[in-house]
Amino acid sequence: MNTLFMHCRPGFEGEVCSEIADHAARLGVAGYARAKPQTACAEFICHEPAGPLRLMEQLRFAQLIFPRQWARGSHVELPETDRISVLLAQLQDYPLFGSVWLEVMDTNDGKELSNFCKKFETPLRKALEKAGRLQDNPALPRLLLTFKSGREVFLGVAEADNSAMWPMGIPRLKFPRExxxxxxxxxxxxxxxxIPREQxxxxxxxxxxxxxxxxxxxxxxxxxxxxxxxxxxxxxxxMAxxxxxxxxxxxxxxDGFTYKPKQPVDWMVCDIVEKPARNAALLETWLGEGLCREAVVNLKLPMKQRYAEVQRLLERIEEGFEARGVNVAIGCKQLYHDREEVTCHLRRLDIKKR
Ligand SMILES: C[S@@+](CC[C@H](N)C(=O)[O-])C[C@H]1O[C@@H](n2cnc3c(N)ncnc32)[C@H](O)[C@@H]1O
Structure with a gap:
């Protein structure tokens, strides 16, 4: 169980490696990150078996920028037939589970495996229930099986309240026709x-x-x-x-870069395709001057050093708020619907609802 496995947008494997290596170094978890380009996944191999659990306990998944999903565990080779027996045997070292998700990578090869996963899910679920490994208890961790082929799977576990909300971190949102x-x-x-649903x-x-x-x-x-x-x-x-x-x-x-409302508003959102530093400066002005209480803004990413650039921008925004003495919660994520960009969410914590 010395591996932390992560899904991401294809092409962003290097960003996931930089991000997780950065956190691991800060938290004193020894290991190394590795990934192959365009595979839509990356992993952090820890020197100690407890390393992935330590990372997952000390990090909030929602606060990671580039990973779409994560799980700790190990790679398992599967036979052509009776894969379930092999999986059940491997699961001896794992905890009991409250749910199970079968996942594939967000690549063309991955999509081809989706049908296999759909067929495999019901018999696997039944076998897990029969073996007492799967119980109807949402507080228990989630079993995450990421299939790389019918013969190779990453057998992983993640806490349901500290991992992606949707399988593979891909939201099932219906496009509204209007x-x-x-x-x-x-x-x-x-x-x-x-924003938590209940809020x-x-x-x-x-x-x-x-x-x-x-x-x-x-x-x-x-x-x-x-x-x-x-x-x-x-x-x-x-406008439509x-x-x-x-x-x-x-x-x-x-001009969106000079417009200011006469009265403060609750929300500012911005999807202007511009240099990220300009959009970041907008955030600082709107939140810093109290022109809005919450904001969602897209930051386009450069071609290289994308994690480092996002970090630099976030630090600059944070320093700006510190200098003004305002209290702002900052979140940043590469969402499924984001391409070469990340989405930032900011909320003034010191301004109450009007
Ligand atoms: C990606 S589109 C926005 C799409 C929009 N969010 C939607 O969901 O339909 C970017 C828009 O920013 C506008 N834009 C570019 N520069 C601008 C500026 N300086 N001020 C205001 N709008 C600008 C463009 O005209 C374009 O309509």
Missing amino acids: APSRSTLKLEEAWHHF WDERLSGDMTGVDLGAAPGGWTYQLVRRGMLVTAIDNGP ESLMETGLVQHLMA
Whole structure:
């Protein structure tokens, strides 16, 4: 059990390695990170068997930027037939489980294995139940089996409350037909990731106001309107008619980098494709000056050193808030719907709801 296995967006394996190696060094967990390009996974091999558990106990999964899912465990070779007996034998060293997910990598090879996993899931589940390994108790850890082929699986375990919300970290969100653009799912996913579901009514409520910088055609504005908010949409481009007809949207043709609301608003969201340092500076101004209480902003990533660049930007934002003496919680994640970018969520903790 000396391996921490992580899923990620294909092409971001190096970022996962840098990020986990950084945390492991800080936490004094000896080991090394490794990954092959475009495999959509990376792993951290610990020198001690307890290393992966220590990492998982001391890190919050939601606070990692590039990993989409994680599990501690080991690789197991499977025979052509009776894979279940081999798996059950291997599971002797594992705890009891409250749930089981079968996962594949987010690659073309992985997608081809999905059918195999679907067929394998029911007999495996039954065998685990019969052997007493799977119990109906959500407090127990989750068994995560990541299949690399029908003959090779990573047999992993993760705490259900400290790992991805969805198998492989891929959200099952339905594209709303009335939304004007697909990027609407990015903001919806951000809310699932950054705001606990039980707080949605309080933090995304219909009596709130929002500003959407770089709003056209309105996928993000749509999400704010769907929650009942009054939205100021800033963009030189046209907004979808359907949104304007709701009467909840004011469209201003202005520059998102200079616009400031006359009255503070609850939410600011920004999806302008710009140099990340400019978008990061926007965050500092809006949250720092109290122009909004919460914000979701996309940061486009450079071609190289992407983890280092994100860290540098986050540190700079944090230092800015420290200098102003304001208390802001900062989250950052490469969401499933993000491409060459990450999504930041910020919340002023010292301003109460108006
Ligand atoms: C990726 S699109 C936004 C898509 C939108 N979030 C949606 O879901 O439909 C980026 C938008 O930013 C706008 N934009 C670019 N620079 C801008 C600026 N300086 N001020 C305001 N909008 C800007 C563009 O016109 C474009 O409509």
